[in-house]
Amino acid sequence: MEEIETERVENGSRLPARDTTWIEQLKQNPRRDFIQAIRDNDAARCLVKTAEIHGHFCPGSALGVMASLCGLRRLGGESIPSDGLENLMAIVEINACFADGVQAVSGCTLGNNALVYRDLGRMAVTFAIRGKESGVRVRVHPEFRSHITRAVPEFHPLLEKVIKNREGGPEEETAFKKKAREAAFALIGLPFELLLITESVRPDLPEYAPITESVVCPACGETIMATKVVSDGEKSGLCYMCAGGPYRQVEGRGIVTVSHGK
Ligand SMILES: [Zn+2]
């Protein structure tokens, strides 16, 4: 086997020497590749990078990519180099594939609190910069499906069979993935105005994410954000799990409240 020259990096792991420069550059600006792709208006590069987290190519994530490219460009250059510190904010209105296109391209994610999830089931996103009066809301054109049908007629029938009715065999599943990929790349080749409708809005942004104290739940011993324990009654101080709920979770149906008596 060929020996690859390695050198030791900070965390003690060994990487091929040719990779260390690449890592060093990304350490300075981890979103470098995305930022360049956005500045180049290169939807294909954005879609490919989105699929790194989304796992597959599909029309929904492609529309999220296009909505973000369009929204960020309209918001202005300042919005593009988002560093995930809540300067640029995204309010996304659906928890489907679309949301991953938004998270990847904008850099506003669930984890960095620059993404607000509004449980409305609409394929739309609003981008805004904190401290600025106006933002831009981008929604998907109601006729977007016709563009998919024109470019990839097999997509919708396969979607119905494989995903909706869960009736497809392995061959149809493979065919569906291929057609979904073709549909995604067909969409990103279209002009924004065929796919999207944009408007200026006064965004209703929440406060900065609070930095909260941590407390230890006396029942399970886990460390919990102080704002996430039961505040009164006999279960006061317990985490929601030990208290038997209720707590909220985001799932396919949206935000739901879960209770489980203990
Ligand atoms: Zn998807």
Ligand SMILES: [Zn+2]
């Ligand atoms: Zn607990």
